[in-house]
Amino acid sequence: MTTEQASLDEAVVEDVTEQLDNAEGIQRSGLIFSTLRKLKPIGNHPRQFLKDNSEFPTGRSHQFKRLGEMIEEIRSEVESLLIFTQFAEIDAAL
Numbered sequence: 001m002t003t004e005q006a007s008l009d010e011a012v013v014e015d016v017t018e019q020l021d022n023a024e025g026i027q028r029s030g031l032i033f034s035t036l037r038k039l040k041p042i043g044n045h046p047r048q049f050l051k052d053n054s055e056f057p058t059g060r061s062h063q064f065k066r067l068g069e070m071i072e073e074i075r076s077e078v079e080s081l082l083i084f085t086q087f088a089e090i091d092a093a094l
Helices: 003-020 025-044 046-050 062-076
Strands: none
Touching: 003 025, 003 046, 025 046, 025 062
C-alpha cells in the first residue's frame, strides 16, 4: 500500500472500531460488511474510494503501480496480455 492508501485504510478502521463499541447483533454485522466494502476500493486506488475526480496516477496505488510494471515487462517481451478486473469502468490510462 502507498502512504495515502494506508492512511485512508487506518481512518476507516479507526472509525468502525469506535462504532463497533456501541453496536450489537445485526448492526455490528452490517458495520463489518460495510467496512469491507470501503476497504476494497482503497486497495484498488484512493480515487475510487474518495470519488473526488482527482488525478489517477499509478503512484497513488501500489496495485496500479505493479500492474504498470507488469504491463511493461510483458510489452518488452512483445507478448500479449489480457487483464481481468472488477472495475465496472475506469477513465484513466496506465
